[in-house]
Amino acid sequence: MDTTVFEINTRVFQFWTAASLIGLCLSLWFWGKDDSKSAFPLVGADENDSTNYGKAAQNFARDSYSILSKAMKKYQGPFRVASATGVKIVLPTRYLEDIKSDDRFSFAHEMAKQSLSHLPGFEAFATPLHNNIFQDTIKIKITQSLGAITESLAEETSLSLHQLIGDKAEWHELQVSKTVLDLTTRLSTRVFLGAHFSRDEKWLNLALAYTMTAFQASQTLLKWPVLLQRAANMFLPICVGQRAMLGSIRAMIEPEIAKRRKHLQGNHTEKQKGTDTLDWMDEIAQGRPFDLVLGQLQLNFVAIHTTSTLMTDVLLDLCTFPEYVPKLREEVIEVLKENGWKKTAMYKLKRMDSFIKEVLRLRPQSMITARRMTTDDVIFSDGVQIPRGSSIMVPTIVAGVDPKVYPNPDRFDGERFFRMRTAEKDDPKAQLVTVSAEYLGFGYGKHACPGRFLAAHEIKVALCHLLLKYEIKFLDGQEGKRPASLAWETAYMTDPSLKIMIRRRKEELDLDNLHVSA
Numbered sequence: 001m002d003t004t005v006f007e008i009n010t011r012v013f014q015f016w017t018a019a020s021l022i023g024l025c026l027s028l029w030f031w032g033k034d035d036s037k038s039a040f041p042l043v044g045a046d047e048n049d050s051t052n053y054g055k056a057a058q059n060f061a062r063d064s065y066s067i068l069s070k071a072m073k074k075y076q077g078p079f080r081v082a083s084a085t086g087v088k089i090v091l092p093t094r095y096l097e098d099i100k101s102d103d104r105f106s107f108a109h110e111m112a113k114q115s116l117s118h119l120p121g122f123e124a125f126a127t128p129l130h131n132n133i134f135q136d137t138i139k140i141k142i143t144q145s146l147g148a149i150t151e152s153l154a155e156e157t158s159l160s161l162h163q164l165i166g167d168k169a170e171w172h173e174l175q176v177s178k179t180v181l182d183l184t185t186r187l188s189t190r191v192f193l194g195a196h197f198s199r200d201e202k203w204l205n206l207a208l209a210y211t212m213t214a215f216q217a218s219q220t221l222l223k224w225p226v227l228l229q230r231a232a233n234m235f236l237p238i239c240v241g242q243r244a245m246l247g248s249i250r251a252m253i254e255p256e257i258a259k260r261r262k263h264l265q266g267n268h269t270e271k272q273k274g275t276d277t278l279d280w281m282d283e284i285a286q287g288r289p290f291d292l293v294l295g296q297l298q299l300n301f302v303a304i305h306t307t308s309t310l311m312t313d314v315l316l317d318l319c320t321f322p323e324y325v326p327k328l329r330e331e332v333i334e335v336l337k338e339n340g341w342k343k344t345a346m347y348k349l350k351r352m353d354s355f356i357k358e359v360l361r362l363r364p365q366s367m368i369t370a371r372r373m374t375t376d377d378v379i380f381s382d383g384v385q386i387p388r389g390s391s392i393m394v395p396t397i398v399a400g401v402d403p404k405v406y407p408n409p410d411r412f413d414g415e416r417f418f419r420m421r422t423a424e425k426d427d428p429k430a431q432l433v434t435v436s437a438e439y440l441g442f443g444y445g446k447h448a449c450p451g452r453f454l455a456a457h458e459i460k461v462a463l464c465h466l467l468l469k470y471e472i473k474f475l476d477g478q479e480g481k482r483p484a485s486l487a488w489e490t491a492y493m494t495d496p497s498l499k500i501m502i503r504r505r506k507e508e509l510d511l512d513n514l515h516v517s518a
């Protein structure tokens with residue numbers, strides 16, 4: 001990575017830190033004025049200062065879980081919370097059925113607003129707004145390609161684990177979420193840009209650094225009053241650095257795009273099939289203008305951290321409940337021996353599928369889903385009215401633990417969904433990738449995660465390798481005690497500094513040379 005980008009003159013840094021603080025104060029003053037005529041109560045504000053939105057937003061950032069839980073018990077209908085990106089209307093889960101396929105609730109508009117996509121440097125976040133090229137590439141091309149990419153994912157995992165974890169047979173410490181993030185970045189890059197990029201350290205570092213910097217830059221700017229955000233974006237060092245990174249990214253990907261387009265032009269007679277999302281986005285665009293570089297960046301945003309968080313959570317739950325490991329290993333050996341690295345093999349890993357689904361049931365990555373912006377006034381069938389331009393969301397914290405749907409809902413039961421997939425009746429609801437109003441880990445309805453098939457596939461391929469090649473456990477003295485996740489506003493995340501113990505074991509199958517019985 002170009003380190004000069006981060007070389008910030010101390011005086012300039014101090015100046016802009018001070019300027020950020022002034023921006024924050026202005027912002028709190030701005031939020032402090034309650035000019036809302038909303039019929040829905042605001043929750044999370046201080047009792048003696050119930051219209052101070054700035055304070056309510058600070059409280060929500062620190063304590064969103066208890067604010068949401070208390071408000072859901074107190075109010076049976078909608079209420080409002082103040083967040084870093086403005087006031088949101090929180091709707092009870094029962095409204096999901098109305099929201100799920102109503103185009104007046106726009107996912108792309110809400111995401112664009114939250115991520116400041118109108119500002120230079122943040123344009124990637126506007127990619128899903130312009131047309132469906134981005135979404136269709138995932139829904140159609142990536143999902144259809146899973147059969148073709150299973151073997152490459154297995155190959156990439158093998159190489160990556162060798163480089164990232166190594167082959168030491170003695171127990172040693174592993175910084176788990178960092179390692180899994182690196183692994184997921186490589187796997188996702190293999191699918192998005194091919195083997196040339198997935199093995200290029202410069203690209204991998206840049207791709208991750210851009211995602212993190214863009215997130216931090218948007219969080220910094222969101223503390224500024226809306227009217228000053230554009231100006232602050234031009235001068236704040238983190239924003240300047242982010243735009244410089246975007247330049248470096250363009251310089252790496254654009255020659256590849258030009259090379260591929262030239263190659264295709266020279267092969268008019270032969271219909272070439274693309275092998276990764278760089279080709280597929282071009283195919284789906286069919287000549288319509290589309291910035292492939294921004295498309296790639298947006299893919300990184302939606303795919304890498306989400307997949308890596310779930311994979312990390314799965315590993316931590318394997319440390320918490322090691323009694324599941326022997327049967328999971330047995331299943332991997334049986335299925336891979338018979339099927340090799342095929343898409344169908346991943347489908348047949350039903351115990352593993354169930355374990356991952358249970359992890360996500362108890363640990364959705366966010367306390368809320370269905371973040372939408374209304375593009376028109378909406379009146380629900382019960383008469384509740386949501387004005388145009390409102391930001392809405394639905395909590396996930398009750399759906400996955402409803403005792404009417406899940407017996408002993410708070411208990412981790414890694415075979416809960418496996419038991420629903422017997423030989424007599426393979427209940428499709430029990431599959432990891434199936435979404436429902438009672439299982440919101442991948443969202444629900446029209447905007448349910450289109451990348452969940454790829455995420456499930458990547459995690460399963462990686463787990464096959466990890467289960468057979470490694471043993472893992474918590475650090476000595478921490479056995480059975482899974483550290484709590486961190487929370488910021490409505491998002492959960494694993495402590496990035498968390499370490500586990502790992503050692504190499506002798507795998508029962510040579511995963512790099514699977515000879516499938518005919």
Ligand code: HEM
Nearest residue numbers: 107302303306307310369370371441442443447449451455
């Ligand atoms: C374990 C991994 C993942 C989890 C837990 C996850 C979760 C989610 C959730 C909950 C939503 C719905 C948000 C809402 O309705 O408010 C969503 C949407 C989305 N996800 Fe994922 N996701 C994952 C992986 C991926 C991957 C790998 C991709 C891309 C290849 C992806 C692409 C998207 C896109 C594009 C949307 C928006 C869909 C739309 O605009 O209609 N996700 N994801």
